[in-house]
Amino acid sequence: MKEQKLERSAAIDPAxxxxxxxxxxxxxxxxxxFHNGLHRSPLHGFSxxxxxxxxxxxxxxxxxxxxxxxxxxDRYYLKKYEDETNRRCHLIVDxxxxxxxxxxxYSKLEYARTLAATLAYYLILxxxxxxxxxxxxDVTAVVPARYRSGQLxxxxxxxxxxxxxxxxxxxxxxxxxADIVKQRGLMLIISDxxxxxxxxxxxxSYLAARRHEVILIxxxxxxxxxxxxxxxxxxxxxxSGREMYIDPKTAANAYQTKFQSHADDLKSLTGKLGxxxxxxxTDEPLELALWELLHARxxxxxxxxxxxxxAGKVADRT
Numbered sequence: 157m158k159e160q161k162l163e164r165s166a167a168i169d170p171a172x173x174x175x176x177x178x179x180x181x182x183x184x185x186x187x188x189x190f191h192n193g194l195h196r197s198p199l200h201g202f203s204x205x206x207x208x209x210x211x212x213x214x215x216x217x218x219x220x221x222x223x224x225x226x227x228x229x230d231r232y233y234l235k236k237y238e239d240e241t242n243r244r245c246h247l248i249v250d251x252x253x254x255x256x257x258x259x260x261x262y263s264k265l266e267y268a269r270t271l272a273a274t275l276a277y278y279l280i281l282x283x284x285x286x287x288x289x290x291x292x293x294d295v296t297a298v299v300p301a302r303y304r305s306g307q308l309x310x311x312x313x314x315x316x317x318x319x320x321x322x323x324x325x326x327x328x329x330x331x332x333x334a335d336i337v338k339q340r341g342l343m344l345i346i347s348d349x350x351x352x353x354x355x356x357x358x359x360x361s362y363l364a365a366r367r368h369e370v371i372l373i374x375x376x377x378x379x380x381x382x383x384x385x386x387x388x389x390x391x392x393x394x395x396s397g398r399e400m401y402i403d404p405k406t407a408a409n410a411y412q413t414k415f416q417s418h419a420d421d422l423k424s425l426t427g428k429l430g431x432x433x434x435x436x437x438t439d440e441p442l443e444l445a446l447w448e449l450l451h452a453r454x455x456x457x458x459x460x461x462x463x464x465x466x467a468g469k470v471a472d473r474t
Contacts, residue, residue, distance in 0.1 A: 254324055
């Protein structure tokens with residue numbers, strides 16, 4: 157739907173945003189801009205001041221309309237079902253060596269830190285319980301999901317810790333997460349996912365089996381989308397340290413084929429598991445991730461309403 161798309165002219169340029177030293181201030185700028193965009197769009201009912209409500213849609217019971225809110229806003233809203241209001245959210249942030257790559261003024265890791273801070277800030281404003289896990293080749297730190305005073309500060313302190321810069325291994329962290337998080341929730345995995353897709357099958361299946369809602373946010377530097385090398389050169393693998401000579405004239409096609417194959421395999425796997433895959437370039441506005449989060453919440457709300465109506469029909473027949 158056109159009205160749900162983010163206008164780039166209203167978004168914050170990531171390069172400008174990264175010049176702000178304070179991570180919380182960066183997050184606040186993005187979320188404030190996002191909320192301003194919502195107020196100017198038909199979706200403004202999802203902004204923080206309406207976090208306990210959702211817009212009335214065709215098929216809802218008119219008797220559930222909050223008429224006091226209608227008198228103030230001139231729009232129809234319903235109080236959310238209990239399971240639509242608060243949720244447990246877990247941010248899983250990749251801090252491995254490959255995330256240290258960046259052809260811009262900042263790396264994928266710096267973009268990921270800012271994105272994680274932004275999502276945490278937004279979710280806490282929505283009164284969700286938010287936790288975080290950081291990982292490299294293994295889990296490096298975990299903050300359990302909580303909704304309490306000081307939780308955002310705890311999460312930002314975790315993001316401020318310097319990573320060791322080891323290789324990526326998503327299998328161990330995601331399996332560990334599935335083991336320790338028993339209550340169903342939202343998993344937001346921020347990574348470049350530069351691992352064999354086959355290695356993701358088992359850990360993602362664990363999360364799916366426990367009925368978690370999973371959104372994979374795949375971060376790519378612009379130079380990774382198309383081979384960003386103009387002249388023959390020696391490049392070094394950031395995780396293995398292996399060096400290789402590359403001639404872009406002969407390597408470009410092979411690179412693009414492998415890159416697209418990896419993307420297709422990842423999309424196929426997440427589709428089979430019923431997960432959402434979002435690909436973002438690090439030169440794109442961070443607000444795009446908030447739009448995806450908003451759409452995920454819309455889908456969850458729709459399923460909740462369908463379940464409520466389905467339960468009502470069963471009750472009527474018994």
